[in-house]
């Protein structure tokens with residue numbers, strides 16, 4: 001169970017009950033790779049690197065959540081996974 005004091009929780013209420021899809025990371029435009037996990041700030045990149053994520057959960061408005069944070073917070077945020 002995740003504590004409400006978890007450092008990653010910064011009042012992300014806008015992510016509550018979001019519809020998420022699991023996807024490979026794609027930059028919003030070519031050469032612009034600057035997304036982070038909404039919770040732990042892990043960087044997302046399309047190329048494999050140490051310490052970055054290449055895939056994760058994304059909302060319709062392109063907010064990314066890493067796999068670890070998805071697993072940790074999915075019950076708290078009531079996310080719906082679109083298949």
Ligand SMILES: [Zn+2]
Pocket residue numbers: 037038039040041042065066067068069070
């Ligand atoms: Zn994360």
